[in-house]
Amino acid sequence: MAYALQQLINGVTLGMIYGLIAVGYTMVYGIVGMINFAHGDVFMVGSFLSLIALLALSALGITSVPLALALTLVFAAAIAALYGWTVERVAYRPLRGSFRLAPLISAIGMSIVLQNFVQVSQGARVKPIEAIIPGGIHLMDQGGFAVQLSWMQMAIMAITLFILAIFTWLVTKTPLGRTMRACEQDLKMASLLGIDTDRTIGLTFVIGAALAAVAGFMFLLYYGVIDFYIGFIAGIKAFTAAVLGGIGSLPGAVLGGLLIGLIEVFWSAYFSVEYKDVAAFSILIVVLVFMPTGILGRAEVEKV
Amino acid sequence: MTALRDAFVSALVALGLFGPLVGLVAASGEHGLSLHVRPVATAVVVGLVFLGRLLIVSWRGRNRRPIAKTNRARTERLSRTGQYIAPVLLIAAVALPFTGSRYYIDLGTLVLTYIMLGWGLNIVVGLAGLLDLGYVAFYAVGAYSYALLATTFGLGFWTCLPLAGILAALWGVMLGFPVLRLRGDYLAIVTLAFGEIIRIVLINWVSLTNGPNGIGGIPRPTLFGLAFSMDGGPGTFGGFFHIEPAVIQRIDFLYYVILGLALLTNWVSLRLRRLPLGRAWEALREDEVACRSLGINVRNTKLTAFGIGALFGGFAGAFFATRQAFISPESFTFIESATVLAIVVLGGLGSQLGVALAAIVMVGGLEALRDGLSFLGDQMNSPIFAGIASELPLYRMLIFGLALVVMMVLRPRGLVSGRTPGVALTKPKAIGPDLVAEGRG
Numbered sequence: 001m002a003y004a005l006q007q008l009i010n011g012v013t014l015g016m017i018y019g020l021i022a023v024g025y026t027m028v029y030g031i032v033g034m035i036n037f038a039h040g041d042v043f044m045v046g047s048f049l050s051l052i053a054l055l056a057l058s059a060l061g062i063t064s065v066p067l068a069l070a071l072t073l074v075f076a077a078a079i080a081a082l083y084g085w086t087v088e089r090v091a092y093r094p095l096r097g098s099f100r101l102a103p104l105i106s107a108i109g110m111s112i113v114l115q116n117f118v119q120v121s122q123g124a125r126v127k128p129i130e131a132i133i134p135g136g137i138h139l140m141d142q143g144g145f146a147v148q149l150s151w152m153q154m155a156i157m158a159i160t161l162f163i164l165a166i167f168t169w170l171v172t173k174t175p176l177g178r179t180m181r182a183c184e185q186d187l188k189m190a191s192l193l194g195i196d197t198d199r200t201i202g203l204t205f206v207i208g209a210a211l212a213a214v215a216g217f218m219f220l221l222y223y224g225v226i227d228f229y230i231g232f233i234a235g236i237k238a239f240t241a242a243v244l245g246g247i248g249s250l251p252g253a254v255l256g257g258l259l260i261g262l263i264e265v266f267w268s269a270y271f272s273v274e275y276k277d278v279a280a281f282s283i284l285i286v287v288l289v290f291m292p293t294g295i296l297g298r299a300e301v302e303k304v
Numbered sequence: 305m306t307a308l309r310d311a312f313v314s315a316l317v318a319l320g321l322f323g324p325l326v327g328l329v330a331a332s333g334e335h336g337l338s339l340h341v342r343p344v345a346t347a348v349v350v351g352l353v354f355l356g357r358l359l360i361v362s363w364r365g366r367n368r369r370p371i372a373k374t375n376r377a378r379t380e381r382l383s384r385t386g387q388y389i390a391p392v393l394l395i396a397a398v399a400l401p402f403t404g405s406r407y408y409i410d411l412g413t414l415v416l417t418y419i420m421l422g423w424g425l426n427i428v429v430g431l432a433g434l435l436d437l438g439y440v441a442f443y444a445v446g447a448y449s450y451a452l453l454a455t456t457f458g459l460g461f462w463t464c465l466p467l468a469g470i471l472a473a474l475w476g477v478m479l480g481f482p483v484l485r486l487r488g489d490y491l492a493i494v495t496l497a498f499g500e501i502i503r504i505v506l507i508n509w510v511s512l513t514n515g516p517n518g519i520g521g522i523p524r525p526t527l528f529g530l531a532f533s534m535d536g537g538p539g540t541f542g543g544f545f546h547i548e549p550a551v552i553q554r555i556d557f558l559y560y561v562i563l564g565l566a567l568l569t570n571w572v573s574l575r576l577r578r579l580p581l582g583r584a585w586e587a588l589r590e591d592e593v594a595c596r597s598l599g600i601n602v603r604n605t606k607l608t609a610f611g612i613g614a615l616f617g618g619f620a621g622a623f624f625a626t627r628q629a630f631i632s633p634e635s636f637t638f639i640e641s642a643t644v645l646a647i648v649v650l651g652g653l654g655s656q657l658g659v660a661l662a663a664i665v666m667v668g669g670l671e672a673l674r675d676g677l678s679f680l681g682d683q684m685n686s687p688i689f690a691g692i693a694s695e696l697p698l699y700r701m702l703i704f705g706l707a708l709v710v711m712m713v714l715r716p717r718g719l720v721s722g723r724t725p726g727v728a729l730t731k732p733k734a735i736g737p738d739l740v741a742e743g744r745g
């Protein structure tokens with residue numbers, strides 16, 4: 001019981017990181033209809049930006065932890081947003097309206113570029129950092145097993161919920177969110193009604209990249225070690241989460257992320273760590289067989 | 305003036321992008337990570353972006369022209385030239401071993417492996433319109449099937465080749481079953497997940513596959529029972545024909561084996577396209593609903609596409625295993641699937657010649673890049689380049705990724721985009737790519 005509770009806490013923490021990345025995938029898919037393969041690597045870039053910002057701030061002599069974390073978060077999100085915008089501008093915008101597989105290959109190319117760019121510029125070795133927020137609270141003790149909720153996990157949950165609240169407000173209440181939803185429903189009609197679709201799509205990538213950078217920041221804090229390759233696996237799993245939740249659906253992405261995180265953690269805890277990815281992918285396949293549009297996805301009405 | 309302002313803005317963006325990641329390096333030192341500053345490298349990169357943008361804008365104008373509609377006459381001209389290119393390529397391929405250069409034969413073998421993979425995947429993606437991001441799984445199944453059968457039961461290459469193909473096809477059908485109802489990108493992610501599952505199982509099932517250490521000592525193929533060993537005994541190639549045994553004989557033989565296998569793939573897929581099955585594939589790609597209403601069995605059509613595509617992947621995998629004599633899960637990563645898919649898309653989806661050309665350009669280009677970069681690194685003895693010369697080979701994949709993006713932006717429909725329909729009422733004519741659907745999954 002206590003063990004399961006601990007796994008639940010760990011799973012939710014991991015799931016929130018996946019959920020944040022998945023939102024970026026699902027948003028882009030909903031509007032442009034393409035898999036943004038470079039998104040996982042933008043997450044990785046965000047993680048590296050956070051690392052560099054933390055190092056720079058400590059070199060500048062800023063010792064207040066909350067201030068340093070806040071500055072890092074803002075810096076990483078801003079620069080990663082610039083990366084997202086540039087990727088869209090360079091690799092996807094020229095291919096708008098082209099046939100379906102061209103942006104996919106271009107995205108795979110961009111993913112290779114980002115991975116190797118970070119490998120070349122920052123080196124291939126793993127980058128470990130010390131725990132920045134140590135400690136936590138004991139929730140309960142049962143049979144010698146202490147359930148612990150660390151401050152880090154609480155911070156991750158709090159930041160995710162805060163960011164998701166801002167994001168929900170942005171999508172549901174602001175003019176930008178309205179144009180985004182309009183583009184998601186019908187890109188051509190939206191442009192006929194005077195919406196600058198290029199700008200909206202660009203902003204979608206900016207927002208998605210910023211969310212991925214927040215996830216990268218939290219990944220760095222939570223695991224304390226990153227390398228240039230983390231974007232690939234995290235990216236596939238987040239995309240799996242987006243598909244599981246029903247691609248195109250924003251709450252679905254978060255739900256899918258939580259599910260993937262929980263599956264992964266519980267499988268590692270009770271069965272085997274080696275096959276945790278197999279478990280996540282197998283469940284994806286099983287869910288899609290019975291619910292081909294994901295959990296919260298809308299069935300596509302086909303008109304002939 | 306606009307060009308200058310535009311280039312300036314680009315340089316500013318580049319400064320934002322590259323300032324933190326190129327200019328600041330988190331280097332591991334004795335006391336954990338420390339920050340190094342590299343102002344010169346940043347300035348060089350930003351300067352390059354400035355110049356590049358300035359050149360592009362002044363050459364082409366600020367707004368890029370719309371993607372060119374294909375010119376019908378050009379498509380026909382291309383397909384006519386294609387008729388001459390194909391035989392020339394074939395003759396060149398057959399004649400290649402007579403150059404006697406081991407380097408070119410090895411390169412040719414590598415390119416032909418990718419051509420074969422490309423033609424195999426082309427059946428799934430180009431003909432049937434099913435987006436498969438996990439093709440490397442079948443390549444891996446073929447390779448491991450042969451390696452395990454050969455090292456465990458001592459079976460020869462020619463016995464195992466069909467077995468490896470059949471096993472891979474079986475896996476293809478097994479993957480096909482659950483994903484029959486999925487479309488488009490759902491299919492893409494499931495195939496991608498399947499590829500990853502196979503790789504993870506290969507890494508972790510140590511008792512069977514020897515895990516990350518891989519399988520070594522895989523036997524080489526024989527020519528009707530004649531081995532290519534160096535001792536020149538009576539049962540070997542050299543001994544039978546009374547010639548001096550040499551390594552190059554085996555290399556040549558392997559080259560002709562993959563050439564034969566690739567041509568077999570090409571021949572089978574060309575013939576299949578004329579069968580009702582092949583026509584059903586192409587119809588499926590164009591419109592699944594219409595297919596259903598015309599009574600085509602969509603389930604069987606999709607399963608055969610997956611199965612036959614996987615079959616050739618399995619053949620290629622068995623060849624890969626016998627050529628390398630050593631395989632490990634590292635050879636079967638997503639990047640392989642992506643490369644093969646890029647070859648198919650760049651080749652113009654469905655065009656056999658296009659796939660071959662794309663494989664030559666991409667695989668040959670990658671190898672040329674490897675040699676070029678290491679040559680360049682050797683030339684840079686001057687201390688100014690001290691840091692960069694040793695790192696140059698690392699730039700290979702970076703350039704490869706950029707090339708993928710640039711090629712797609714310039715030619716989104718691939719190198720050879722026109723093709724001749726399999727069925728035509730009157731004389732078949734090459735049609736432009738804008739008339740061909742790409743399938744929805």
